[in-house]
Amino acid sequence: MRSFMGRDILSLKDFERHEFFRVFEIAERLEPIARNRKNSDMLEEKTLVTAFYQPSTRTRLAHEAAMHRLGGHVTGFSDAKMTRAGDWYQESIKDTVKMLEFYGDVIVMRHFQQGAPHEAAKWSSVPIINGGDGWGEHPTQILTDLYTVLREKGRIDGLRWLAVGDMRMRTMHSLGYALSQFDCPITFVAPPEMSLLPEYKAELNQLNVHFSEAEHVEQAIADADIILVEPVVQPDYTKSRDERSGKEVGMTPANYKITRELLATKAKSDAILLHSLPRMDEIPADVDITRWSRYWQEAFNGVVMRMALLALVLGAME
Numbered sequence: 444m445r446s447f448m449g450r451d452i453l454s455l456k457d458f459e460r461h462e463f464f465r466v467f468e469i470a471e472r473l474e475p476i477a478r479n480r481k482n483s484d485m486l487e488e489k490t491l492v493t494a495f496y497q498p499s500t501r502t503r504l505a506h507e508a509a510m511h512r513l514g515g516h517v518t519g520f521s522d523a524k525m526t527r528a529g530d531w532y533q534e535s536i537k538d539t540v541k542m543l544e545f546y547g548d549v550i551v552m553r554h555f556q557q558g559a560p561h562e563a564a565k566w567s568s569v570p571i572i573n574g575g576d577g578w579g580e581h582p583t584q585i586l587t588d589l590y591t592v593l594r595e596k597g598r599i600d601g602l603r604w605l606a607v608g609d610m611r612m613r614t615m616h617s618l619g620y621a622l623s624q625f626d627c628p629i630t631f632v633a634p635p636e637m638s639l640l641p642e643y644k645a646e647l648n649q650l651n652v653h654f655s656e657a658e659h660v661e662q663a664i665a666d667a668d669i670i671l672v673e674p675v676v677q678p679d680y681t682k683s684r685d686e687r688s689g690k691e692v693g694m695t696p697a698n699y700k701i702t703r704e705l706l707a708t709k710a711k712s713d714a715i716l717l718h719s720l721p722r723m724d725e726i727p728a729d730v731d732i733t734r735w736s737r738y739w740q741e742a743f744n745g746v747v748m749r750m751a752l753l754a755l756v757l758g759a760m761e
């Protein structure tokens with residue numbers, strides 16, 4: 444098995460099946476630290492650098508919380524405008540990373556340009572974790588989601604997925620790549636202008652992902668064991684920042700919305716509902732306390748998953 448020590452986490456396309464299970468095993472072992480709200484000293488000599496060129500609540504803070512739970516240190520920026528990369532200089536990824544690598548032992552990067560973390564990894568002597576790159580990928584989020592499925596359902600293979608939202612989204616790309624390693628058919632439901640891109644469909648076919656498409660959640664929800672939802676009303680992920688600036692935002696059409704009534708009348712009784720958040724109105728708040736919702740559990744698991752990844756790439760666990 445390839446060691447995780449020193450490894451970049453850039454994409455789930457290069458993750459092998461046994462590596463998913465290795466990460467899940469480490470997450471399960473570290474989970475009690477987070478569940479008991481304790482800190483350990485596992486990474487007390489290590490520092491995480493956060494390099495966020497795009498806003499984030501969960502990804503940055505979950506990585507930071509994970510580092511604190513393992514006794515490590517954190518430095519970095521949450522807004523590139525406060526750095527030379529976001530001012531007049533527009534400092535390059537190379538020049539920025541050639542500094543950051545001396546400030547810590549691992550870097551988590553979110554960027555509005557697809558491939559920016561890959562570019563960083565070319566120049567960095569410390570591991571780079573992709574915290575979301577443009578429309579590219581969001582590997583740590585989908586690792587979190589798969590871990591949530593494993594913990595909630597006791598298995599991953601043999602479960603049928605329904606993915607609803609904007610299929611250009613980075614989470615959807617990482618999801619497709621990940622499911623190529625499992626026996627998990629998936630149905631995608633998206634507005635026509637946000638449907639799977641032809642090149643991505645070709646990749647899924649090449650990776651032997653068993654996928655289909657439907658127009659309305661009602662056509663696919665009855666068969667789904669896992670329902671994963673993302674917004675169709677959302678900002679432009681290729682911008683460093685997309686302000687709402689008083690503009691009206693649209694409502695989510697019924698085709699892409701998971702309501703309490705839909706779950707009660709059409710969904711499997713033991714299906715689980717995931718959303719990486721933030722949400723708009725695609726999952727109304729009254730769904731939160733139904734038995735299907737698992738997005739708060741997913742949020743907790745987001746910390747646990749980042750603990751596992753940091754422990755692995757920093758060589759504290761093998």
Ligand code: CP
Binds near residue numbers: 498501503719720
């Ligand atoms: N799920 C997720 O990536 O959330 P943030 O944009 O808040 O990091």
